[in-house]
Amino acid sequence: MSDKQGGEKQKIVIVGGGFGGVRAALQLAKESFAEITLVSDREDFYFYPRLYHTATGGSEHSAIIPLARLVKNKGIELKIARLESVDSAGHTIMLDDKSTILYDKLIIALGVITNYFGIPGLAENSYGIKSLHEVEAFKRHLHSQLIATHEPDLNYIIVGGGPTGIELAGDMGSYLRELMRRHHIKHRAVHIDLVEAMPHLMPRMPKYIGRKIERRLRKLGVKLYLNSKVEGASANELTVSGKPISSHTIVWTAGMANNPFFTPDNFTFSPRKKILVDEFLRAEGQKDIFVIGDNAETKNSGMAQTALHDADFVVHNLRFEREGRPKLAYRAKEPFYITPVGRRWASFVWKSMHFYGWAGWLLRDVADLRGFLELESIPAAAEQWAAEFDHEDLCPICGTS
Numbered sequence: 297m298s299d300k301q302g303g304e305k306q307k308i309v310i311v312g313g314g315f316g317g318v319r320a321a322l323q324l325a326k327e328s329f330a331e332i333t334l335v336s337d338r339e340d341f342y343f344y345p346r347l348y349h350t351a352t353g354g355s356e357h358s359a360i361i362p363l364a365r366l367v368k369n370k371g372i373e374l375k376i377a378r379l380e381s382v383d384s385a386g387h388t389i390m391l392d393d394k395s396t397i398l399y400d401k402l403i404i405a406l407g408v409i410t411n412y413f414g415i416p417g418l419a420e421n422s423y424g425i426k427s428l429h430e431v432e433a434f435k436r437h438l439h440s441q442l443i444a445t446h447e448p449d450l451n452y453i454i455v456g457g458g459p460t461g462i463e464l465a466g467d468m469g470s471y472l473r474e475l476m477r478r479h480h481i482k483h484r485a486v487h488i489d490l491v492e493a494m495p496h497l498m499p500r501m502p503k504y505i506g507r508k509i510e511r512r513l514r515k516l517g518v519k520l521y522l523n524s525k526v527e528g529a530s531a532n533e534l535t536v537s538g539k540p541i542s543s544h545t546i547v548w549t550a551g552m553a554n555n556p557f558f559t560p561d562n563f564t565f566s567p568r569k570k571i572l573v574d575e576f577l578r579a580e581g582q583k584d585i586f587v588i589g590d591n592a593e594t595k596n597s598g599m600a601q602t603a604l605h606d607a608d609f610v611v612h613n614l615r616f617e618r619e620g621r622p623k624l625a626y627r628a629k630e631p632f633y634i635t636p637v638g639r640r641w642a643s644f645v646w647k648s649m650h651f652y653g654w655a656g657w658l659l660r661d662v663a664d665l666r667g668f669l670e671l672e673s674i675p676a677a678a679e680q681w682a683a684e685f686d687h688e689d690l691c692p693i694c695g696t697s
């Protein structure tokens with residue numbers, strides 16, 4: 297195969313159908329030199345920033361997009377399979393369906409997994425909201441428990457004072473009240489607890505931002521356990537700094553670990569267990585393997601905005617390389633942080649700028665739309681964005697809406 301200039305096309309394989317991988321594939325699809333294969337182990341793209349909303353009654357369509365739709369008519373070959381190994385000498389990847397794919401350039405963006413830090417009982421007795429499957433299990437539990445006991449749980453405990461835990465805690469109370477109404481359960485007070493090991497919420501940000509969010513959550517009736525370490529979990533309680541809290545509903549949002557595909561045998565780790573990359577985001581010691589997004593050791597790794605930026609950066613340099621122009625060195629992009637806390641209130645932080653309330657909420661909607669526009673055409677992105685306003689939340693047990 298040859299490109300517009302008659303040169304041989306480059307076979308570029310991207311692994312990971314998330315923010316980094318999809319964006320890289322879509323940007324490369326605009327280049328004539330690339331023959332693109334996108335490999336992912338699941339059929340859907342997850343717009344993670346909206347999953348908390350799906351977990352509290354929002355439409356799943358607002359957070360999930362089929363990969364086949366994203367790559368349709370773009371000249372991208374899509375393969376659903378799990379990456380098992382890379383033979384960098386032979387420029388080949390091996391997949392779990394026993395197939396192999398040859399590459400000239402390989403871009404890896406596998407995302408992270410939940411880390412329970414070995415805390416006894418936690419993996420078995422907690423819920424998560426990192427996949428549709430987890431969100432469905434969580435909602436099934438909320439409904440079935442209300443139907444079975446006709447009263448709310450003694451406590452609904454969310455662990456993790458970062459954005460995901462805060463967003464979920466902010467919405468849980470109103471969702472549970474709505475569920476009681478729907479299942480004709482007499483209104484009762486609900487107890488939402490948010491547990492954080494550090495002395496303030498949003499531990500990676502200046503204290504005053506966490507304090508502002510703390511005040512907002514308290515106003516919504518959320519009880520905060522700060523400086524509180526989770527030590528164990530069972531089916532009936534969570535042990536926090538030596539004290540038990542009764543609950544059948546524990547949601548763990550507090551820990552992430554790098555994708556288990558990476559091992560010290562095949563890649564070099566940084567002290568925080570991300571993959572060391574050079575100034576072009578190539579895995580250390582590798583000429584043709586790029587690691588981007590959550591997997592890479594970059595300043596703002598762990599944000600969707602960084603994964604998108606990394607993808608653009610790598611594609612840019614591949615084009616420059618192809619054109620014989622000098623490549624650019626990586627510069628991290630300063631992300632903005634918008635954290636919704638309950639309805640119509642969000643904190644907005646960008647560099648030294650910060651504000652709170654309605655305006656933050658509106659900006660979050662704008663940021664979501666912008667996120668979809670990075671991946672889809674204007675009509676498709678607008679439709680996806682508007683799905684947030686669909687209320688098709690059926691009870692997974694009795695079908696009540």
Ligand SMILES: Cc1cc2nc3c(=O)[nH]c(=O)nc-3n(C[C@H](O)[C@H](O)[C@H](O)COP(=O)(O)OP(=O)(O)OC[C@H]3O[C@@H](n4cnc5c(N)ncnc54)[C@H](O)[C@@H]3O)c2cc1C
Pocket residue numbers: 311312313314315316317335336337338340341342344345346347348377378379380405406407408425426459460555557588589590591597598599600601602603631
């Ligand atoms: C609940 C939640 C809320 C978030 N909210 C925000 C937010 O508001 N703003 C923000 O900027 N960031 C947010 N983030 C972080 C953001 O989603 C991540 O930084 C971003 O998804 C990273 O993109 P990625 O491409 O590196 O990985 P991902 O988007 O996680 O994509 C990884 C892909 O690789 C696939 N994969 C994994 N292993 C394999 C394998 N072995 N073979 C093949 N495919 C594989 C996965 O199925 C997935 O499709 C949030 C994250 C979570 C979990």
